[in-house]
Amino acid sequence: MSTTVPPADPAGDPLLAATGEQAWIEVIQKMDEVYNDLLQYEVALEEKNAALEESHQFIESVLASMSDILIVCDRNGGIEEVNPSLCHFAGKSAEQLARTPVFDLFADEVERSKARDLFARYAREGVHDCEFFLRAGDGSTVPVSMNCTPRVSQTGKLMGVVVTGRPVGELRKAYQALRQAHDDLKRTQSQLLHAEKMVSLGRLVAGVAHELNNPISFVLGNVLSLQRYAGRLGSYLEAVHGGRIDSLPALRQELRIDRILADMPQLIDGMIEGAERTRDIVDALKRFSAVDKAAPEEVDVNEVIERSVRWVTQSASGKFTVDLDLPAKMRCRGSSGQLQQVAMNLVQNACDATAGQPAAHLAISGELADGRLRVRFADNGPGIPEANLAHLFEPFFTTKPVGQGTGLGLSISYGIVERHGGSLAARNRPGGGAEFILTLPVESR
Ligand SMILES: Nc1ncnc2c1ncn2[C@@H]1O[C@H](COP(=O)(O)OP(=O)(O)OP(=O)(O)O)[C@@H](O)[C@H]1O
Ligand SMILES: [Mg+2]
Structure with missing residues (x-):
């Protein structure tokens, strides 16, 4: 700072003149000091302003990037501050919402009185994960899971509440869709399992039928032969009992009785074997079903x-x-x-x-x-x-x-x-x- 010093009065007392000059110098020095201080204060103030601006922007960006809704209320439930998510949800600007009652955001009177009750009762302890229906900007009612935390001053005085909430409608819809898909999957799986079982059972039955077919046709073939033999043996016995002794040798030849007698043990053995195989197959089936222990x-x-x-x-x-x-x-x-x-x-x-x-x-x-x-x-x-x-x-x-x-x-x-x-x-x-x-x-x- 440049200051002009008034010239000393040459006509006056030289001592007085010297004292006056000294006083001026001191005043000027003081002013310089004050001016310097002022300059420093101004720089500090600007720095603090910049820091404040930065932290304000930081908070704003955090609030803007929050997908949950945020409402800051005073003690009477008047809205003081909201984040963009709430504006988007309610379809109103922050200015429109400022100082309106937070309870207006609720879907109907029932929800409003429930919220009033809860906030009044638990404002000091906070409310956690409580589900309310809010009215969205498009008029629909949306379930929102809400948390309410008290806001207190430095002296511990209750200043209001901070409410955060997450619309759970979409989440619930997604969960229901997932549950439905899971149920469908379970049903399809059990149908598949059933179909698979039926196919397996079909294969088992076909396999068993195939296995049984051989010995049974074996037994049946032999039984049919035995039936024919029984007829011929019957005719021969009739002749024996009828006393037609002379015709017996010819009849024996004709009915091939000796062949029948020679064949019989083989036929019977075959039948026994066929029956045994059938029994074995049944045994194997029993073992398969663990009946036989x-x-x-x-x-x-x-x-x-x-x-x-x-x-x-x-x-x-x-x-x-x-x-x-x-x-x-x-x-x-x-x-x-x-x-x-x-x-x-x-x-x-x-x-x-x-x-x-x-x-x-x-x-x-x-x-x-x-x-x-x-x-x-x-x-x-x-x-x-x-x-x-x-x-x-x-x-x-x-x-x-x-x-x-x-x-x-x-x-x-x-x-x-x-x-x-x-x-x-x-x-x-x-x-x-x-x-x-x-x-x-x-x-x-
Ligand atoms: N000696 C082998 N050589 C080649 N492949 C074989 C042999 N033994 C088994 N396999 C294979 O293994 C499969 C399964 O055999 P497995 O005995 O379990 O059933 P299967 O013989 O097909 O039917 P099942 O025994 O119930 O009548 C057979 O279908 C065949 O493909
Ligand atoms: Mg096999």
């Missing part, structure tokens, strides 16, 4: 395997040879019926797999080691496609046409062998064909 017994594994081979090869339509190379006296503990089921399925599978081969063959070899018996079933069929290896033991997995395989054989066998403390594994042989390895703990006594 026999106590564990000593099982002669050699016999089980030999019997399985006999039964399967007997009913095999084409030429199918089986080589057995088993150590004597392989024994384990469990159910011979169930292990028979396992062995029969392994032999039958090999028989089916090799059906197209010119020299269909299965080699069954066994060994005893480390308290376990191991039997290998190696065939010269096409082997198992790599993709199928992982699914072989799944129930209903089959590559056979409907009616020829239920796809239960290996899955049931797996369960049986596991229950016997053993294991069942499959692999392709390097030289071609499939190999199934059955391991069982040997009977230790």
